[in-house]
Amino acid sequence: MHHLGHSRSFLCSNKTIYAVLLLLTSPTSSRANFHIILRENATFIDGNGQYANLISPPTLTESGRVVLPVQLRNTQNGSLDDSALVAYSPASGVRSLVREGASERNFSGTPSGTGQFGDLRLHRLDRHFIVGENGDVAFIADLRNTPAGSTDDSGLYRAYANSVQRIAREDEQLNRGTGEFDYFSTAQFTAYATSINAAGDLAFEARTRNSSPSSNDEMVFYSRPGQAPRIVARESDGIGGGQTFDSFSSVHINENRQITFWAELNNSPADGGVFRVNAQGATPAAPVALFREGSIMPGRGYAVVSVHPGLKYNASGAFAFEADSETSFGPDVLAAYVNGTLREVARFGSTPPGGNGAFNNDFELLALNNASQAIFHGQVDGSAAGGVDDDGVYLWDSGSLRKVVRENDFAPGGNGRFDEIRFDTLAAADRDYVAFTSTLRVTTGAATGVDDDEGAFLYGGGTLRRLAQEAQRLPTGDYVTHVYEDLAVNNWGEALFQIRLSATSANAFGTDALFLFNEGKSRELLRVGDAVDGRTITAIHQDFSLNDLGQIVVSAETGGSDQLVLFLNPNADFNDNGHVGGSDFIAWQSHFGKEFQATHRMGDADCDGDVDERDFRFWNEQFGSRGGTFVATAIPEPTALILGGCAVCGCARRRRR
Numbered sequence: 001m002h003h004l005g006h007s008r009s010f011l012c013s014n015k016t017i018y019a020v021l022l023l024l025t026s027p028t029s030s031r032a033n034f035h036i037i038l039r040e041n042a043t044f045i046d047g048n049g050q051y052a053n054l055i056s057p058p059t060l061t062e063s064g065r066v067v068l069p070v071q072l073r074n075t076q077n078g079s080l081d082d083s084a085l086v087a088y089s090p091a092s093g094v095r096s097l098v099r100e101g102a103s104e105r106n107f108s109g110t111p112s113g114t115g116q117f118g119d120l121r122l123h124r125l126d127r128h129f130i131v132g133e134n135g136d137v138a139f140i141a142d143l144r145n146t147p148a149g150s151t152d153d154s155g156l157y158r159a160y161a162n163s164v165q166r167i168a169r170e171d172e173q174l175n176r177g178t179g180e181f182d183y184f185s186t187a188q189f190t191a192y193a194t195s196i197n198a199a200g201d202l203a204f205e206a207r208t209r210n211s212s213p214s215s216n217d218e219m220v221f222y223s224r225p226g227q228a229p230r231i232v233a234r235e236s237d238g239i240g241g242g243q244t245f246d247s248f249s250s251v252h253i254n255e256n257r258q259i260t261f262w263a264e265l266n267n268s269p270a271d272g273g274v275f276r277v278n279a280q281g282a283t284p285a286a287p288v289a290l291f292r293e294g295s296i297m298p299g300r301g302y303a304v305v306s307v308h309p310g311l312k313y314n315a316s317g318a319f320a321f322e323a324d325s326e327t328s329f330g331p332d333v334l335a336a337y338v339n340g341t342l343r344e345v346a347r348f349g350s351t352p353p354g355g356n357g358a359f360n361n362d363f364e365l366l367a368l369n370n371a372s373q374a375i376f377h378g379q380v381d382g383s384a385a386g387g388v389d390d391d392g393v394y395l396w397d398s399g400s401l402r403k404v405v406r407e408n409d410f411a412p413g414g415n416g417r418f419d420e421i422r423f424d425t426l427a428a429a430d431r432d433y434v435a436f437t438s439t440l441r442v443t444t445g446a447a448t449g450v451d452d453d454e455g456a457f458l459y460g461g462g463t464l465r466r467l468a469q470e471a472q473r474l475p476t477g478d479y480v481t482h483v484y485e486d487l488a489v490n491n492w493g494e495a496l497f498q499i500r501l502s503a504t505s506a507n508a509f510g511t512d513a514l515f516l517f518n519e520g521k522s523r524e525l526l527r528v529g530d531a532v533d534g535r536t537i538t539a540i541h542q543d544f545s546l547n548d549l550g551q552i553v554v555s556a557e558t559g560g561s562d563q564l565v566l567f568l569n570p571n572a573d574f575n576d577n578g579h580v581g582g583s584d585f586i587a588w589q590s591h592f593g594k595e596f597q598a599t600h601r602m603g604d605a606d607c608d609g610d611v612d613e614r615d616f617r618f619w620n621e622q623f624g625s626r627g628g629t630f631v632a633t634a635i636p637e638p639t640a641l642i643l644g645g646c647a648v649c650g651c652a653r654r655r656r657r
Contacts, residue, residue, distance in 0.1 A: 049075035062548055062549070155168060155184060205251050257280045262274055332361035346359055353394065425487065427487045553565060585619055597609060
């Protein structure tokens with residue numbers, strides 16, 4: 001996205017709903033400035049209606065695309081055309097992906113002439129659409145005015161750029177055997193049943209009708225853009241040893257078009273297992289078993305007899321799960337399948353890092369990141385302090401186990417001990433970093449009556465840092481009076497968090513503000529009361545995301561409770577000539593190390609008032625492009641970027657592996 005020190009042609013008109021705010025140069029303020037490009041009550045892109053409200057939080061992809069489901073009012077056909085799915089990108093602005101009432105599309109994306117999109121089901125609280133890393137969206141929709149009425153009035157679709165393509169439609173014939181697709185239900189379309197990769201390939205589970213051997217078979221399908229879906233696995237297919245598939249869940253497709261899924265099985269000895277299908281060729285290969293219940297844990301000697309629902313995958317297709325072993329009930333085992341090998345992550349009775357008790361059988365797998373690190377919540381029995389030190393968060397990495405945080409540990413900052421760690425809102429990056437909030441006990445405020453028993457924290461590289469704590473005084477003179485639970489963290493160890501500020505530590509009320517932690521310090525991005533293009537921000541919502549490009553999306557409100565979506569985008573076109581090149585590097589190099597009142601033209605890409613390694617990172621990633629447009633994403637490491645001796649000719653762009 002372009003720097004907006006002056007007008008740029010990509011900016012949208014005011015025919016929109018929410019507000020996406022773009023990072024600007026602000027040489028006189030420590031806070032970033034923003035520009036409104038979307039807001040509620042503005043006219044929709046095609047001129048038919050106004051935006052009514054934000055249906056669900058915006059989704060920010062690693063490629064810098066924002067996807068927004070929206071509700072509309074005052075449309076030409078009322079409830080028949082009052083929902084849509086829109087997308088924003090720095091290069092293209094805001095576009096409508098699909099709108100209720102539009103013609104249904106075929107596999108090539110052209111109108112099929114066999115109905116119109118009805119309910120897009122985007123307004124459901126359980127959010128029945130998924131977004132790929134490059135911004136491709138898979139969604140289900142009801143259809144109207146179809147040839148067969150209620151027997152062909154639903155489908156599964158892919159939206160990307162300015163096109164919508166059919167993936168599968170109710171009543172369509174299957175590509176092998178007998179039968180056709182059954183109704184696509186919202187209960188069926190979940191993150192555990194559908195997966196999309198960066199190329200837009202889709203793997204999904206669906207029910208069929210009039211099929212054999214049973215009339216309502218469950219199957220796993222694979223779809224490439226523009227092609228009809230192909231069966232990967234179907235109920236009652238034989239897998240050897242007299243066993244057959246019974247049902248499917250936890251479907252995933254990786255970038256190599258390998259489809260992995262959980263299957264319940266008929267006929268013992270195994271009740272279920274994880275299978276993988278290679279779909280690189282014209283015809284998907286036969287399923288191969290990666291793991292079956294009853295398998296012996298390598299190097300441990302016990303059998304894993306019962307897997308709990310909900311496998312966790314990463315982008316490569318590695319997976320982790322909770323399970324019971326033959327010796328207990330649970331889950332008493334956490335396991336990961338990485339690089340073709342089943343590994344034990346943690347088990348009932350094993351000693352946690354640092355000792356002090358033994359794990360019991362109350363594990364909760366929280367995440368498996370793209371570095372194949374498993375992050376989990378574990379409880380211990382027999383700890384020294386009983387009920388106040390028996391909960392913790394741990395990180396497993398290639399066989400080694402590290403403690404992220406444990407109850408009763410001293411909190412960074414020296415004020416209190418960890419009490420209730422909020423596992424449900426924990427945020428994990430793809431490399432090492434974990435952000436979380438927690439209540440604290442034994443704080444100084446407990447004796448003085450000052451609320452200081454909540455905080456936000458960041459773990460990375462073996463170090464735990466405090467992001468914010470109640471009653472903490474900031475360099476601005478403000479006091480933190482509340483720490484909100486939601487956080488976001490990226491692979492550079494940057495954390496986004498929201499707090500409430502007040503002029504005194506005794507004031508329980510105050511003003512909400514959004515902060516970004518990076519390079520060992522926190523900076524304020526936005527505060528309630530800030531003016532944006534003449535509109536005052538009246539609320540900041542806890543719907544925000546942060547990607548590796550340093551882009552940020554957050555929902556907010558302005559006067560009259562109009563909803564907004566804010567977008568921040570770093571820009572390394574320091575001389576504003578529409579191209580990021582060597583002269584921009586010279587600007588950065590000439591002012592490197594300036595800590596205060598740095599301007600964009602001096603090399604301050606992220607507009608935080610200084611010129612440092614982070615600004616060089618954005619120059620490196622945007623080199624050869626327009627300002628604010630990322631052409632390569634560097635692989636961040638948990639260590640600092642070394643810049644010594646760097647010259648233009650030596651600053652080769654690093655690409656994501």
